[in-house]
Amino acid sequence: MxxxxxxxxxxxxxxxxxxxxxxxxxxxxxxxxxxxxxxxxxxxxxxxxxxxxxxxxxxxxxxxxxxxxxxxxxxxxxxxxxxxxxxxxxxxxxxxxxxxxxxxxxxxxxxxxxxxxxxxxxxxxxxxxxxxxxxxxxxxxxxxxxxxxxxxLTDDEESLVSDLMVDGYHAWGQFYHSLIGSIKVNIQVDGERNELSVPQAINLRSHPNEEVRKESYYALEEIWEEKKEQFAKILNHIAGFRLQVYKKRKLENILEEPLMENRINEETLSAMWKVVSKNKQPFIKYLNRKANMYGHTKMKSYNFWAPIKNTNQKIKYEEAVNFILEHFSQFGTELENFSRQVFNNEWIEAEDRPNKSMAAFCASFPISGESRIFMTYGNRITNVLTLAHELGHAFHNHAMKSINGINRQYPMCIAETASTFSEMIILDASMEKAESGEEKLFLLDEKLKRSVMNFMNIHSRFLFEERFYEERKAGIVSSSRLNEIMHEAINEGYVGSFDNPSIHSWAWTPHYYITKSPFYNFPYTFGYIFSLCIYAKAKEKGKEFEKDYLALLRDSGSMSTEDLVMKHLGEDITSEAFWEKGIELCVRDVEEFITLTS
CATH class of the missing domain: 1.20.140.70 (Oligopeptidase f, N-terminal domain)
Known part of the structure; x- marks a missing residue:
């Protein structure tokens, strides 16, 4: 019904x-x-x-x-x-x-x-x-x-590169997705043997039954091991093409292009990673505590996404909408009014039905001055958070309505600002409203999983990509060496806090195979911490902050990221002090988690 x-x-x-x-x-x-x-x-x-x-x-x-x-x-x-x-x-x-x-x-x-x-x-x-x-x-x-x-390059060289990109470079990226799409994973779920797609099998990582999570994890690991030579070939060809273009363009630093695309300098990136690296101990404590709750001394890879408590709370769509509008109103009149317009004007596709795409997104329609949000709403609190997240993206589009088309394109490291900000409003409001300790713990765990992903998982992806590209300059990197680099990067990223991590994650992480943008990783961590700093300022100033917030969003396509933050927040993002403020908020979450589970 x-x-x-x-x-x-x-x-x-x-x-x-x-x-x-x-x-x-x-x-x-x-x-x-x-x-x-x-x-x-x-x-x-x-x-x-x-x-x-x-x-x-x-x-x-x-x-x-x-x-x-x-x-x-x-x-x-x-x-x-x-x-x-x-x-x-x-x-x-x-x-x-x-x-x-x-x-x-x-x-x-x-x-x-x-x-x-x-x-x-x-x-x-x-x-x-x-x-x-x-x-x-x-x-x-x-x-x-x-x-x-x-x-x-010269016109002839640029033309040749463009031609080669279509049937070579981009074709390898498309081949990767075709290969992933062709794989079927045989797994027993709830007493029935099922043949699942890779995304369906990966989604079982949050299944309440540990045996299902474990079987899915090892079934996928067997497939990655079986097909590692194919994935290694694809990854090596994508990286090889990119490095050849860099060589022609006299780019020696492999980070030069991603830094330019994100409009940040290397000093900023270095400051961020230094602060992340110095503040991992609390999150190791969180992972160890969660592992203990499952009867293990160390976090099993297949248990990270598991729900800490089975919450049966059902939130109807109308309840979710009203809850979002109520709490958005405390942070800004324009945010509330715009979101109300989105809900009233049929800009959202949320129906839970078959034959839909899986991924949630927000699409901008700048000619019409509208957005469309796509997701599948399943009456869970995580769906409410996704809805708030995508509304944040739509609000960023709304803020840019008056901006000339040439100044509308903002870098990826800023792209998650409004979405994470909106999601944090609803996540914190949900925690305050939680009617039981179990419900609050479930939400706190959801919050901490985001922090671990941004501070540990994304860091390991960055380390892998950086080291892989350096080795690829000397020639093809074997699948066994890719496993080694991945293992080293995960151990460093998670500081050894994961038990038996997937050394094949270089094969199943699609970000490494994106041919439009290299290093599709560090912007996530940047955006996460940046939005937390903005959220902290918004809580401090209340509704009066919205004017500054809108001005920041409007300028996000026409300034360097360093200048943007200095102009609107008065902060120096090349300084470690800025990043410490954001991570400090996440460390408090760990402390609360430890208290609630003691």
């Missing part, structure tokens, strides 16, 4: 484009983008290196066109993502995706061409042009473009 509620659990995509993947309006939208890209290409054919200051207006015209194309592409890609999530078997959506991918490739080529023209501008003239009213709003982005253009 469906949950009766005044809030719809099925989103409305027809308000964006009627008739789904068969929408003629959406095809018109794609055609509109294509014509915009053609116009950009034509304009670039007649655009030369600026020679005088009044050429700044021509550059501004090109920027306006680029910003317009970017938000139109974002709208199109979001719509296709939503179509495939609500129905992975949609036959037309992949064709639409192919069309937008082709247009995106042309757009990227045009953008690189403009960057290469601009980089030839005389330095003094460039500085004068950036101070004009036309270009000053885009000063940060234009300087970023100029820096990236210095790393570009």
């Amino acid at each position: 469906k949950d009766e509620t005044k809030y719809s659990q099925v989103w409305n995509l027809d308000k964006l484009y009627p008739d789904g993947s068969a929408s003629t309006q959406f095809l018109d939208h794609i055609s509109h983008i294509e014509s915009k890209v053609f116009s950009l290409e034509e304009g670039l054919n007649f655009f030369n290196t600026p020679k005088e200051i009044n050429h700044s207006s021509k550059v501004a015209d090109l920027i306006d066109n680029i910003g317009c194309i970017r938000i139109n592409l974002s709208q199109a890609n979001s719509y296709i993502t939503c179509l495939l999530a609500q129905n992975p078997q949609d036959q037309n959506a992949p064709t639409l995706k192919g069309k937008t991918s082709s247009i995106s490739a042309r757009f990227d080529a045009g953008l690189k061409k403009l960057q290469k023209i601009l980089v030839k501008t005389d330095h003094h003239l460039w500085e004068d042009m950036l101070d004009t009213a036309d270009l000053n709003p885009y000063k940060f982005i234009l300087n970023e473009w100029r820096k990236k253009a210095d790393m570009h």
